[in-house]
Amino acid sequence: xxxxxxxxxxxxxxxxxxxxxxxxxxxxxxxxxxxxxxxxxxxxxxxxxxxxxxxxxxxxxxxxxxxxxxxxxxxxxxxxxxxxxxxxxxxxxxxxxxxxxxxxxxxxxxxxxxxxxxxxxxxxxxxxxxxxxxxxxxxxxxxxxxxxxxxxxxxxxxxxxxxxxxxxxxxxxxxxxxxxxxxxxxxxxxxxxxxxxxxxxxxxxxxxxxxxxxxxxxxxxxxxxxxxxxxxxxxxxxxxxxxxxxxxxxxxxxxxxxxxxxxxxxxxxxxxxxxxxxxxxxxxxxxxxxxxxxxxxxxxxxxxxxxxxxxxxxxxxxxxxxxxxxxxxxxxxxxxxxxxxxxxxxxxxxxxxxxxxxxxxxxxxxxxxxxxxxxxxxxxx
Ligand SMILES: C[S@@+](CC[C@H](N)C(=O)[O-])C[C@H]1O[C@@H](n2cnc3c(N)ncnc32)[C@H](O)[C@@H]1O
Numbered sequence: 001x002x003x004x005x006x007x008x009x010x011x012x013x014x015x016x017x018x019x020x021x022x023x024x025x026x027x028x029x030x031x032x033x034x035x036x037x038x039x040x041x042x043x044x045x046x047x048x049x050x051x052x053x054x055x056x057x058x059x060x061x062x063x064x065x066x067x068x069x070x071x072x073x074x075x076x077x078x079x080x081x082x083x084x085x086x087x088x089x090x091x092x093x094x095x096x097x098x099x100x101x102x103x104x105x106x107x108x109x110x111x112x113x114x115x116x117x118x119x120x121x122x123x124x125x126x127x128x129x130x131x132x133x134x135x136x137x138x139x140x141x142x143x144x145x146x147x148x149x150x151x152x153x154x155x156x157x158x159x160x161x162x163x164x165x166x167x168x169x170x171x172x173x174x175x176x177x178x179x180x181x182x183x184x185x186x187x188x189x190x191x192x193x194x195x196x197x198x199x200x201x202x203x204x205x206x207x208x209x210x211x212x213x214x215x216x217x218x219x220x221x222x223x224x225x226x227x228x229x230x231x232x233x234x235x236x237x238x239x240x241x242x243x244x245x246x247x248x249x250x251x252x253x254x255x256x257x258x259x260x261x262x263x264x265x266x267x268x269x270x271x272x273x274x275x276x277x278x279x280x281x282x283x284x285x286x287x288x289x290x291x292x293x294x295x296x297x298x299x300x301x302x303x304x305x306x307x308x309x310x311x312x313x314x315x316x317x318x319x320x321x322x323x324x325x326x327x328x329x330x331x332x333x334x335x336x337x338x339x340x341x342x343x344x345x346x347x348x349x350x351x352x353x354x355x356x357x358x359x360x361x362x363x364x365x366x367x368x369x370x371x372x373x374x375x376x377x378x379x380x381x
Contacts, residue, residue: 006180011149012040015102018147018176018195024048025099025144030078030090030136031055035064037102038071049099054078054089078105078132079115084139098140104149105132107189114159121359122166127151130160133196137167145197152178152190155343165227165344165360171196173345224311225319225351226361228273229282229344230301246272249294250302251281256289259296271363272298277307278320283341285331286323293320301363306347308358319356326354 015037023045029037032053041049051068054076055061061075074089084090106128114125119134126134129150136146154160155175167173177193232248245266253260259279276295280286283304293316294307301307310319323330333350334340344360351358 008034008036009040011104011179012036013043014040014177014193015104015147015149016040016044018193019044019100019102019145023099023144026050026052026093026096027100027102028052028093028098028140029054029102030076030132031103031105032064032073033060033104035068035071037104041100041102052089052093052098054087078135079128084135090139094139098143100144101136101140101146102148103132103136103146105129107151117163119163120166120170122163124159124162126160126163127154127157130154130163134163134167137171137196145195148194148196149179149191150194152192155345161344162360165348167196168345168349171198223315223357225356225358226309226311227344227347227351227358228277228301228307228309228361228363230273230303230305230307231363232267232271232300232302234302234304245269246298246300248302249279249299249305251284251290251304254279254281254290254292254305257292258289259292259294261296261299267300269298271300273301273307273363274298275309276313276316277309278316278323279305279307280323280330281342282306283339285334285340286327288324288327291320291323291327293317306342308347308351310356322354322356 019041025048027038027041027049029035029052032038032055035051035053038051038053042051051071053064053068053071053073055064056075056077058075061073064071065073072089072092074087076087076090077083108128115128115131117124117126117131117134119138122134133146133148133150136143152175155164164173172195174195175192176195179191179193181190230249234250246269247261248267249259249261253262275298276293278291279294279301280291281304284290308319310316330342330350331340333346334342335346348358348360
């Protein structure tokens with residue numbers, strides 16, 4: 001039984017409540033169902049909003065059209081490119097200005113493997129809810145805000161985390177409220193109310209978008225910082241009999257501001273990361289002696305460690321000094337109910353807000369050229 005406090009109307013009012021009080025304009029629910037969220041928006045803003053609704057189900061669309069004569073209603077499968085291309089409502093909205101999107105996207109995996117998404121340099125399979133958000137942000141980049149009900153697990157799932165990291169570089173993503181379990185009769189997953197708005201950017205007098213003060217490199221250039229998230233689980237470390245390979249580096253090897261390696265932990269070379277790197281814990285707080293510059297041979301990073309490196313080697317000491325100086329602020333970004341951990345998304349936000357231009361890169365292989373210099377509107381001098 002759904003608690004009476006968590007009726008669809010109560011939840012819709014909560015979603016509408018995340019929108020700015022002076023809102024007016026077009027509001028779109030791409031998976032509108034019976035239109036509960038848009039009704040919540042209408043209850044709050046009345047005639048100040050023009051409602052747009054789509055859904056995958058023909059029967060749902062038929063009854064919405066009958067019930068809501070003033071709304072713009074159409075059929076779409078948001079996760080299908082061909083369907084998006086042929087949707088009149090979707091394409092009308094792409095031409096017009098959309099003030100807000102409210103959404104309670106599908107959570108479940110039919111077929112189980114996730115949806116392929118390309119978004120701002122990210123490419124991979126993610127959950128349907130995360131795919132929905134990426135598609136909306138990609139097709140409606142100028143939307144004033146997305147106000148969503150999402151499965152809480154999307155932010156910590158390995159599948160979605162990297163996508164959220166990329167989204168977090170250009171949008172402020174805030175979890176406004178955790179809803180109790182079983183708030184929805186149809187979904188057992190824990191859910192959260194999430195607000196996404198373009199990151200704090202202002203227009204300068206020339207009309208170009210400028211962002212928060214950017215760290216500038218030695219030649220006054222925008223500095224990209226590569227983030228490498230270690231991915232070797234500690235239980236797979238090598239044994240003492242291994243004689244060749246690369247040393248595994250774990251948080252216990254970061255001691256008193258130095259890297260103290262244990263030579264017996266040798267692992268295959270294919271996951272090796274090249275320095276120079278600034279290393280610090282992903283799991284466990286970044287105490288003073290745990291933020292360490294490393295310039296030695298390539299190492300494998302345990303999944304409890306981050307390695308970050310500015311693309312300009314000259315900026316390594318500056319980046320380390322910055323992290324040491326702001327370690328309390330960094331520690332504040334760690335979350336979790338057990339051992340504190342730092343998500344890639346939180347690390348990206350932290351670096352970005354402090355003027356760096358972070359981008360997550362794969363453990364090995366070619367470094368991506370994309371960094372938030374371009375995503376944020378910060379440009380090379
Ligand atoms: C959880 S309901 C949300 C309904 C609505 N937002 C509300 O609060 O009443 C999800 C809705 O998404 C629709 N849906 C599922 N997959 C979809 C897709 N790929 N594209 C568009 N709509 C979809 C379903 O038909 C259903 O009506």
